Amino acid sequence: DGGITQSPKYLFRKEGQNVTLSCEQNLNHDAMYWYRQDPGQGLRLIYYSQIVNDFQKGDIAEGYSVSREKKESFPLTVTSAQKNPTAFYLCAAPPGQGNYEQYFGPGTRLTVT
Amino acid sequence: LAKTTQPISMDSYEGQEVNITCSHNNIATNDYITWYQQFPSQGPRFIIQGYKTKVTNEVASLFIPADRKSSTLSLPRVSLSDTAVYYCLVGDFSGGYNKLIFGAGTRLAVHP
Numbered sequence: 001d002g003g004i005t006q007s008p009k010y011l012f013r014k015e016g017q018n019v020t021l022s023c024e025q026n027l028n029h030d031a032m033y034w035y036r037q038d039p040g041q042g043l044r045l046i047y048y049s050q051i052v053n054d055f056q057k058g059d060i061a062e063g064y065s066v067s068r069e070k071k072e073s074f075p076l077t078v079t080s081a082q083k084n085p086t087a088f089y090l091c092a093a094p095p096g097q098g099n100y101e102q103y104f105g106p107g108t109r110l111t112v113t
Numbered sequence: 114l115a116k117t118t119q120p121i122s123m124d125s126y127e128g129q130e131v132n133i134t135c136s137h138n139n140i141a142t143n144d145y146i147t148w149y150q151q152f153p154s155q156g157p158r159f160i161i162q163g164y165k166t167k168v169t170n171e172v173a174s175l176f177i178p179a180d181r182k183s184s185t186l187s188l189p190r191v192s193l194s195d196t197a198v199y200y201c202l203v204g205d206f207s208g209g210y211n212k213l214i215f216g217a218g219t220r221l222a223v224h225p
Contacts, residue, residue, distance in 0.1 A: 035215075042200065042215035043157070090156050101147075104156025 003027065004105035006091050011110045013085075021076045021108045023091030029103070032074035033092040036060060037107075043090060049074055078110065085112045117201045122220040131188040133219050135201030138182050143205040146177060146184045151198045151218070160199075161186070188221075196223045 004025045013019045025032065031050045035043040045058030049068040063082025068074055078085045091105040118136040125131045137146070145164050149157035161168055163175040163184070174187040188195055198218040 040217070042217050045214070088154065092156070101159040101162070102149075102157070104158070107154060107156055109154065 004091055004093055004103055006089075006105040006108050009106065009108060011108055013110070013112050015112055016080045017112075018077055018079050019085075019110065019112075021078065021089055021091075021110070023074045023076065023105060024072055025074075025091075025093045025103075025105075026072060027093055027095070027103065028071070029093040029095055030071070031094050032068070033094075033102075034058075034064075034066065034074070034076045035090040035092065037088040037090060046076065046089075078112075085110060117203055117216055119199075119201050119216065119219045121217065122222070124222050124224065125191055126224050127192055128190050131191050131195070131221060131223075133186045133188075133199055133201075133221070134183055135186070136183045137201070137203045140181050140203050141205065144181075144203050145205070146175065146181075147202045147204075148173070148175065148186045149200045149202065149215075151200065157200060157215070191221075191223045193223050193225065195221065197221060 007022045033048040034046040036046055037043050044060050046060055046064050047055055047058050047066040049055035052068055052071050055066050055068050063079055065077045065079060066074060088107050088109050090107045092102050094102050145162055147162040148160045150160050151157040161170055161173045161175045163177055165177050165181060168175045176185040198220050200215050200218040
């Protein structure tokens, strides 16, 4: 059963701590994306990777870091430099060229206090 | 990607047809129109996509006029489970770079 998994679904951290959100896919898709969603808002692109060992900043990359060592995995680290880290984080993986559908994971809700 | 404008919210009742219109005045020749549905605390789900005229699938229809400056998502006979946020996106994804920019979407509330 192919798909995108994100863990954990809920995550709580103290201010000043770095935290890493997991995203794994078994769809064999080359590209993976991270979005952030705040209450009542749309999705904003944090980072994206079109191929292993390569990634690019999105619109709101400050305070975040990523790695893409494996095709299946694209973890996102929320660093202490991120001013407002509390949000809903979504990982996605599009099928590829010419396909307009984006596949999303279930999301991780991060709360920092 | 072309900027889109859609109503912030809509209300409907079970069994009614709902039409959500999206304006995209600056749509480019190679741009496609795509709609997503999102439930609270879940990732968006692809609903339908089109380029021109009318597209229909098992859950919705998409109407696109000849000038393509707007589009209308039509949900037939909605139920309570259709209460969600609906996003309209416009862009050219043929080059393999599938960057989706989501606006605030339209919050649809279906009432009994």
